[in-house]
Amino acid sequence: MSLTFYYAPQSSASPVHWTLEELGIPYEKVAIDIRAGENKKPDFLKINPNGKVPVIVHNGVPIFESAAIQIYLGETFGVEKGLFPAPGPRRGEAMMWIIWTNVTLGDAVMRVGRNLSEWAPADERNAKAGERGKTDALELLAIVDTALTGRDYLLGDQFSIADLHLASWLEYVGMMGIDYSGLARLSAWAKRCTSRPACAKAP
Ligand SMILES: N[C@@H](CCC(=O)N[C@@H](CS)C(=O)NCC(=O)O)C(=O)O
Missing domain, CATH: 3.40.30.10 (Glutaredoxin)
Incomplete structure (x- = not known):
């Protein structure tokens, strides 16, 4: 291999x-x-x-x-490491959160990056579009906050690659100035995920 x-x-x-x-x-x-x-x-x-x-x-x-x-x-x-569900609906859920992160949340976060951040060319920025991206991103993150009601991880009580994928993106979300600290369940979950030793080995 x-x-x-x-x-x-x-x-x-x-x-x-x-x-x-x-x-x-x-x-x-x-x-x-x-x-x-x-x-x-x-x-x-x-x-x-x-x-x-x-x-x-x-x-x-x-x-x-x-x-x-x-x-x-x-x-x-x-699957054998207990980090991804076997074929079935739980696997569908894991795929759902991974794709949702890149496509749906990613779209809102990238609008913030392209319109408000220093690295975007000044003549291509649109502050209004950037602020709209922030509002949309927070609305999307509130969906995750609700989904975490009564559970430690996205799929239930077991950490999975779906959790780490979204938790890793939240680092970027924070860097873009999107303040999600008001979402208590999401903030506690992000801390739970990023405190795993493997996270520190993956800058
Ligand atoms: N949708 C792609 C995005 C990949 C991407 O944009 N990578 C960036 C780093 S975050 C890159 O390689 N940028 C270099 C470039 O575009 O020149 C993915 O999720 O893999």
């Missing part, structure tokens, strides 16, 4: 990094300097023509898109 993980710290690769550490499977790490443009070099584009991290190459097959990688790792290695 060979598994190579291409990543950059504090990026969309972080949730995948955390999953690999939770799984405790052997893998090789390759840091890609996206500021220096290593992700646009021909060798990297052969692995991911989108020129983005994360990518894993498992037994010679490249897989990009963090949500797809998380589900793939969960199905392939996570």
Whole structure:
């Protein structure tokens, strides 16, 4: 078995990094300097023509898109480690939260990033659109807060890759100035997830 993980710290690769550490499977790490443009070099584009991290190459097959990688790792290695549900409705729920994070929450958070953050070109920013993104993100996070009523984790009483995926994104949500501290269940759950030792090994 060979598994190579291409990543950059504090990026969309972080949730995948955390999953690999939770799984405790052997893998090789390759840091890609996206500021220096290593992700646009021909060798990297052969692995991911989108020129983005994360990518894993498992037994010679490249897989990009963090949500797809998380589900793939969960199905392939996570079930026996108790980190991903066996086939059935619970697996559907796990996939639902992972995709929801990237697509639905991700859209609102990216609107904040593109319109309010320093790294976005000043002439492409729209403050109103950024503020709308913040409001939408908080409304979406309130849905998670409600879903956590009476349970420690998204799928019930057991931590899973779905939890770590969303909890990892919350780091970015915080960096974007979206203050979710008023959502008590969500805040306590995020702390519970990020205090796991594997999280600290996955910047
Ligand atoms: N939807 C993709 C997003 C990947 C992505 O945007 N990666 C960023 C880092 S957060 C990247 O590699 N950016 C480098 C670039 O676009 O030049 C995923 O979830 O994997």
